[in-house]
Amino acid sequence: MTRSxxxxxxxSSLHRARTELCKRNATLALVPTMxxxxxxxxxxxxxxxxxxxxxxxxxxxxPAQFAAHEDLGxxxxxxxxDLARLKAEGVDLIWNPDVKTMYxxxxxxxxxxxxxxxxxxxxxxxPHFFGGVATVVxxxxxxxxxxxxxxxxxxxxxxxxxxxxxxxxxxxVKVVGGAIIRERDxxxxxxxxVYLSPDQRSTAPVLFRTLKATAKRMRDGDNFKAALSDGAxxxxxxxxxxxxxxxxxxxxxxxxxxxxxGPVRLLVAAKIGTTRLIDNIRA
Amino acid sequence: MTRSxxxxxxxSSLHRARTELCKRNATLALVPTMxxxxxxxxxxxxxxxxxxxxxxxxxxxxPAQFAAHEDLGxxxxxxxxDLARLKAEGVDLIWNPDVKTMYxxxxxxxxxxxxxxxxxxxxxxxPHFFGGVATVVxxxxxxxxxxxxxxxxxxxxxxxxxxxxxxxxxxxVKVVGGAIIRERDxxxxxxxxVYLSPDQRSTAPVLFRTLKATAKRMRDGDNFKAALSDGAxxxxxxxxxxxxxxxxxxxxxxxxxxxxxGPVRLLVAAKIGTTRLIDNIRA
Numbered sequence: 001m002t003r004s005x006x007x008x009x010x011x012s013s014l015h016r017a018r019t020e021l022c023k024r025n026a027t028l029a030l031v032p033t034m035x036x037x038x039x040x041x042x043x044x045x046x047x048x049x050x051x052x053x054x055x056x057x058x059x060x061x062x063p064a065q066f067a068a069h070e071d072l073g074x075x076x077x078x079x080x081x082d083l084a085r086l087k088a089e090g091v092d093l094i095w096n097p098d099v100k101t102m103y104x105x106x107x108x109x110x111x112x113x114x115x116x117x118x119x120x121x122x123x124x125x126x127p128h129f130f131g132g133v134a135t136v137v138x139x140x141x142x143x144x145x146x147x148x149x150x151x152x153x154x155x156x157x158x159x160x161x162x163x164x165x166x167x168x169x170x171x172x173v174k175v176v177g178g179a180i181i182r183e184r185d186x187x188x189x190x191x192x193x194v195y196l197s198p199d200q201r202s203t204a205p206v207l208f209r210t211l212k213a214t215a216k217r218m219r220d221g222d223n224f225k226a227a228l229s230d231g232a233x234x235x236x237x238x239x240x241x242x243x244x245x246x247x248x249x250x251x252x253x254x255x256x257x258x259x260x261x262g263p264v265r266l267l268v269a270a271k272i273g274t275t276r277l278i279d280n281i282r283a
Numbered sequence: 284m285t286r287s288x289x290x291x292x293x294x295s296s297l298h299r300a301r302t303e304l305c306k307r308n309a310t311l312a313l314v315p316t317m318x319x320x321x322x323x324x325x326x327x328x329x330x331x332x333x334x335x336x337x338x339x340x341x342x343x344x345x346p347a348q349f350a351a352h353e354d355l356g357x358x359x360x361x362x363x364x365d366l367a368r369l370k371a372e373g374v375d376l377i378w379n380p381d382v383k384t385m386y387x388x389x390x391x392x393x394x395x396x397x398x399x400x401x402x403x404x405x406x407x408x409x410p411h412f413f414g415g416v417a418t419v420v421x422x423x424x425x426x427x428x429x430x431x432x433x434x435x436x437x438x439x440x441x442x443x444x445x446x447x448x449x450x451x452x453x454x455x456v457k458v459v460g461g462a463i464i465r466e467r468d469x470x471x472x473x474x475x476x477v478y479l480s481p482d483q484r485s486t487a488p489v490l491f492r493t494l495k496a497t498a499k500r501m502r503d504g505d506n507f508k509a510a511l512s513d514g515a516x517x518x519x520x521x522x523x524x525x526x527x528x529x530x531x532x533x534x535x536x537x538x539x540x541x542x543x544x545g546p547v548r549l550l551v552a553a554k555i556g557t558t559r560l561i562d563n564i565r566a
Contacts, residue, residue, distance in 0.1 A: 108398025109451035115391025168392035
């Protein structure tokens with residue numbers, strides 16, 4: 001039998017729980033989530049358990065990272081299922097603040113990331129996103145004070161932004177990326193996949209297939225521009241509205257046009273119907 | 284004989300020193316400064332020693348809070364005198380990073396304060412100031428991890444901005460204000476007073492005298508507008524270029540027009556020659 005996680009909803013109960021959990025200098029890993037947990041989150045929890053003695057998961061749907069037209073209201077909330085999964089994984093602590101606890105009256109401070117947050121990828125299509133992410137993650141780090149925090153590579157740019165932010169603000173938290181977990185047909189797991197109609201769901205793996213095919217052409221020595229342009233055509237022909245398909249330096253996220261110029265990451269974002277999907281792979 | 288303070292110039296030596304100082308859960312107070320220490324700083328150090336078991340002073344002239352036309356290059360640097368004063372006060376730790384330690388290559392994160400940072404006082408005349416202050420103070424807090432930090436009330440708006448920022452980012456640092464320390468003729472102590480020519484120096488106390496006279500008129504029931512307008516005239520007649528003379532709510536910094544509407548703070552900023560002075564008092 002696994003013990004139930006401690007569930008903290010106020011800062012005072014969080015701090016009490018943290019002190020109790022880490023009293024013999026136990027190391028603590030945090031997996032920040034917005035709930036609606038899937039196997040990708042679970043893989044981060046398992047990675048956390050291998051890396052640290054205690055594991056905390058935060059569940060907070062952060063209004064600050066949604067634009068007015070985005071899906072804050074309809075974002076899936078599955079508390080009961082989430083709790084069952086986290087209990088089964090032996091998570092020690094769930095930090096589940098409400099909006100008033102995270103942003104009390106008079107809240108007036110933003111953490112504004114630049115550098116990787118201005119790479120012209122997600123930031124171009126979701127201009128408020130990384131400001132909201134950086135602010136809430138900075139707060140999650142100072143609230144929970146973990147030794148490390150785990151983020152999925154699916155949000156690849158976010159992983160870079162959070163890594164930079166934690167270093168820049170001397171938060172003392174090591175940011176660790178976890179590999180993308182995929183459905184059997186290759187679709188990257190995402191809480192937003194539940195929005196897809198059956199037709200859209202069967203089309204969705206085109207993104208990963210195209211990433212793989214494009215990466216292969218690059219490794220085979222094809223011109224980056226031609227490979228990317230053909231990949232973009234494939235994605236559009238499948239019925240997506242493409243936001244971007246780009247090759248970037250895997251560390252700096254700056255544009256790159258040859259495998260010789262550094263580790264290359266291929267990144268894609270596209271809408272099918274009203275659902276926006278992102279994915280990426282190493283090229 | 285007092286022990287010499289530990290002087291840390293790298294993050295690793297800072298963290299070592301902090302662990303050593305606070306090993307038996309000793310409480311730690313931080314006095315952030317830009318050096319060029321005067322009796323105002325010393326009064327903060329003494330307040331810190333009454334409130335906490337260990338006292339750290341940071342000395343860092345923060346480029347991020349100076350605009351291009353401001354006095355970063357000529358800001359007084361008096362390391363030897365500063366060290367002697369801090370030693371005499373029994374300070375335990377001096378945190379003295381260089382610019383590369385504080386802002387390493389690739390640094391790309393800003394802490395942007397709103398609320399009290401947008402009150403239309405200093406922010407109106409130094410638009411970059413509070414962003415630079417909030418970012419460096421957030422970093423000083425996460426680097427030194429004090430239980431409390433002390434700031435002079437001379438920079439009254441800064442005190443409010445830093446208090447809000449520390450609370451908003453859950454930094455776990457109690458921000459404490461220290462009373463303004465004045466020269467015998469009333470001039471508020473400031474590292475920038477060394478810029479004043481003898482003539483300017485003899486004119487400078489007009490600011491405090493006007494604050495006192497204006498506050499008295501307010502307490503005597505005079506109309507705020509008339510009192511402030513007469514005060515502004517006095518300051519200008521003395522030869523200052525006035526940036527503002529304002530009555531604000533002492534907590535929110537919002538404009539206020541009666542002593543009945545809350546605790547009132549009178550704030551002034553004015554230039555004499557090229558030197559900009561600020562001051563404030565309770566009305």
